[in-house]
Amino acid sequence: MDIGKANLDVFAETLLELAQNDPNIVVVTSDSRGSGKLVPFGQALPQQLIEVGIAEQNLIGIAAGLASTGKKVFAVSPACFLTARGLEQIKNDVAYSDNPVRVVGISAGVSYGALGTTHHSLHDYAALRAVNNIDIVAPADNLETRGVIRAAMTYPTPLYIRFGKRAMLNLHAPDTPFEIGRAITICEGHDVTFVAIGEAVSPAVLAADQLKEMGIAAGVISMHTLKPFDEATFLKAAASTRVLITVEEHSIYGGLGERCASLLMTHRLFPAFKIVGFPDEHMVNGSQTELFIHYGIAPDTLAAAARLLLKHESSL
Amino acid sequence: MQTHDLKLKSIHYRRTVLEIIKGSSAGHTGGSLSCVDILNVLYNDVMNVSPDNFRDPDRDRYIQSKGHSVEALYAVLAERGFFPRADLDTLNQYRSHYIGHPTRSVNGIEQNTGALGHGLSIAVGTALAAKLDGRAYRVFTLLGDGELAEGSSWEASMTAAHYKLDNLTVIIDRNRLQITGGTEDVNALEPLRAKFEAFGYAVWECDGNDIDDLKQTFERLPFAVGKPSLIIANTVKGKGISFMEDTVKWHHRVPTDDEYTTALAELADADAELNGVARGHR
Numbered sequence: 001m002d003i004g005k006a007n008l009d010v011f012a013e014t015l016l017e018l019a020q021n022d023p024n025i026v027v028v029t030s031d032s033r034g035s036g037k038l039v040p041f042g043q044a045l046p047q048q049l050i051e052v053g054i055a056e057q058n059l060i061g062i063a064a065g066l067a068s069t070g071k072k073v074f075a076v077s078p079a080c081f082l083t084a085r086g087l088e089q090i091k092n093d094v095a096y097s098d099n100p101v102r103v104v105g106i107s108a109g110v111s112y113g114a115l116g117t118t119h120h121s122l123h124d125y126a127a128l129r130a131v132n133n134i135d136i137v138a139p140a141d142n143l144e145t146r147g148v149i150r151a152a153m154t155y156p157t158p159l160y161i162r163f164g165k166r167a168m169l170n171l172h173a174p175d176t177p178f179e180i181g182r183a184i185t186i187c188e189g190h191d192v193t194f195v196a197i198g199e200a201v202s203p204a205v206l207a208a209d210q211l212k213e214m215g216i217a218a219g220v221i222s223m224h225t226l227k228p229f230d231e232a233t234f235l236k237a238a239a240s241t242r243v244l245i246t247v248e249e250h251s252i253y254g255g256l257g258e259r260c261a262s263l264l265m266t267h268r269l270f271p272a273f274k275i276v277g278f279p280d281e282h283m284v285n286g287s288q289t290e291l292f293i294h295y296g297i298a299p300d301t302l303a304a305a306a307r308l309l310l311k312h313e314s315s316l
Numbered sequence: 317m318q319t320h321d322l323k324l325k326s327i328h329y330r331r332t333v334l335e336i337i338k339g340s341s342a343g344h345t346g347g348s349l350s351c352v353d354i355l356n357v358l359y360n361d362v363m364n365v366s367p368d369n370f371r372d373p374d375r376d377r378y379i380q381s382k383g384h385s386v387e388a389l390y391a392v393l394a395e396r397g398f399f400p401r402a403d404l405d406t407l408n409q410y411r412s413h414y415i416g417h418p419t420r421s422v423n424g425i426e427q428n429t430g431a432l433g434h435g436l437s438i439a440v441g442t443a444l445a446a447k448l449d450g451r452a453y454r455v456f457t458l459l460g461d462g463e464l465a466e467g468s469s470w471e472a473s474m475t476a477a478h479y480k481l482d483n484l485t486v487i488i489d490r491n492r493l494q495i496t497g498g499t500e501d502v503n504a505l506e507p508l509r510a511k512f513e514a515f516g517y518a519v520w521e522c523d524g525n526d527i528d529d530l531k532q533t534f535e536r537l538p539f540a541v542g543k544p545s546l547i548i549a550n551t552v553k554g555k556g557i558s559f560m561e562d563t564v565k566w567h568h569r570v571p572t573d574d575e576y577t578t579a580l581a582e583l584a585d586a587d588a589e590l591n592g593v594a595r596g597h598r
Contacts (some may be wrong), residue, residue, distance in 0.1 A: 026448070055468075058437045062438070062444065063441060065438040067441075092430070
């Protein structure tokens with residue numbers, strides 16, 4: 001696997017490319033065009049970039065108003081502020097009001113690392129999963145990012161898209177199809193299956209590679225769409241694996257892991273199961289990479305967790 | 317439309333407001349009665365919007381940020397033919413589209429509101445879209461005065477001025493009361509006009525319960541080229557019913573049977589007086 005660009009860069013490039021041919025595309029930023037890599041967009045298409053200053057509530061409300069007239073609106077701001085400060089506007093002005101804004105949370109999860117908890121968004125999946133009428137996508141790599149931005153152009157309902165800002169591994173063959181709501185099975189494994197989302201997919205893929213070298217059949221599903229959830233792909237994998245581990249750059253509460261857990265219970269599937277994410281505690285300081293390692297979202301720790309569960313499961 | 321006819325409509329709307337609040341045993345009586353004259357003039361004399369052009373991209377837009385006064389909006393929209401008056405008999409009932417705040421499920425309503433401090437940003441976005449697309453439609457939004465404590469209203473005001481949205485008109489229903497008490501006692505707003513002017517609005521004050529004053533004020537729009545317009549409409553909460561006027565408890569109180577009878581009698585008297593005065597002039 002080669003290293004690609006930051007998903008953020010791919011987002012900005014794709015958006016500019018599409019907007020150059022569609023004057024109906026409008027980007028709204030809250031002093032975030034630099035963080036969003038949208039300076040070239042603003043220079044090329046100044047009429048299609050609305051700046052509202054550091055005001056996330058206003059950002060979402062204005063985006064809703066624009067979208068109500070038929071514009072394809074991308075409201076772009078750091079995920080931490082956008083989905084907390086702007087949550088009531090997302091719930092009421094976008095989702096409840098059927099104004100199909102594309103809410104784009106940049107530098108999501110712990111991308112801002114040592115800037116601290118104020119700048120982390122580990123609540124956004126949980127908050128938005130509980131809001132009716134907004135779908136949630138977190139692309140894992142450049143292909144998925146390009147795919148979701150293109151798909152967003154014709155997506156009829158409100159959409160939340162979140163990603164980070166560091167370069168990502170290219171996880172998929174270039175011709176891999178992308179569709180919102182359809183998970184991508186990167187590899188299958190009847191011993192261990194990682195179900196991961198967003199920037200936590202890469203370490204899961206590397207962990208699976210480690211396990212395969214040890215003769216353990218390990219699979220990975222990129223569950224890029226948290227809502228609507230691809231239950232069929234998940235249940236098929238869950239029914240044919242001994243160990244299932246979910247991996248997400250989010251609180252262990254209310255995100256991918258608990259979504260999977262509820263499906264396992266409902267469908268009476270009981271593989272050995274673990275949710276990997278951020279625990280309910282004050283965050284240790286560190287970069288995104290250091291925080292991933294600290295909380296076990298890393299190839300070595302994921303592989304070790306899988307082997308431990310496999311061993312435990314074998315002894316039952 | 318003639319002032320006399322508009323005044324008759326206001327009485328009719330007030331009657332409808334009371335009927336539907338009494339019928340459903342819920343509603344925001346005082347705020348609906350304070351803003352109903354504003355809605356009357358907007359929908360009958362100012363805005364280019366009707367049931368026939370409601371899907372037209374060039375129609376004028378009205379966004380009611382003080383969503384709790386939805387009964388006034390329902391009364392006006394029904395009379396303007398957006399839906400049958402009989403629909404309002406289902407207000408707040410199980411499965412009815414007619415709930416205690418505006419929703420787009422009801423024909424004629426532009427945006428879902430109810431949480432305060434949201435309408436102005438949505439209005440700014442809608443007005444911005446007109447500028448981007450070179451369309452001539454205007455956007456009107458009604459805010460309560462108590463609602464102005466929500467910081468998002470001021471965020472939106474900054475953007476309205478920054479983008480020189482002279483196609484946007486913000487109306488403040490300045491009835492000086494909110495659920496807890498007087499606006500100046502709860503979290504003082506004054507000097508309100510100076511604040512709005514400092515935020516970049518062209519400001520006009522009027523009597524928001526006086527049809528002529530409202531008509532003349534709207535005729536002056538836009539108040540300045542390159543600036544959003546803002547009207548401080550000085551109103552009386554509970555206007556039109558003597559014992560409800562300027563009284564905190566009528567924020568969302570439902571009249572008793574006796575109060576209801578008295579209120580309708582007052583409206584009947586006002587109606588008779590208006591017609592009598594009109595006859596006298598002929």
